[in-house]
Amino acid sequence: MTYLFVACGGAIGACLRFSLTELMASLLGRAFPYGTLSVNLLGSLIMGLMIGAVQQGYIEAQPWRPLIMVGLLGALTTFSSFSLDTLVLLQQGAWLKGALNVLLNVTLCLGLTWLGMQWMINRG
Structure with a gap:
């Protein structure tokens, strides 16, 4: 049953990733x-909210951890795409954009994960 939760979450996350990436590109x-950055930021915030909710007992780890944290967020967030996007920018000589991509993804994603976790911890 756990694998079914992971698979369902993964399918939803992959569709969300594609949709959000295309939306950001059109905007x-x-x-x-921007699409990769956006899904990484959203995924980081959701991850923080989920782990905070589990730690505070608002939700049970099962089935939410495999469904959301492993399946959905595993497919939604895009570290491999982030790596490729950065490498392509660097290969094109866009050093500033490449560095900015690394800086924004790392600092903002860590910050949003922390923010989501703190929000869930301090909500009660």
Whole structure:
């Protein structure tokens, strides 16, 4: 049953990733990997909210951890795409954009994970 939860979450996450990436490209263009950044930020916030909710006892780890944290967020967040986007920017000589992509993804994703976790911990 756990594998079914992971698979269902993964299917939803993959569809969300595609949709959000395309939306961001249509809104902001493709000169910078806004879609990858957006899904990484959203996934980080959701991860923080989920782990905070589990730690505080608002939700049970099963089935939410395999469904959301492993399946959905595993498919939604895009570290491999982030790595490729950054490498392509660097290969194109866009050093500033490449560095900005690394800085934004790492600092903002860590910050949003922490924020989501703190929000769930302090909500009661």
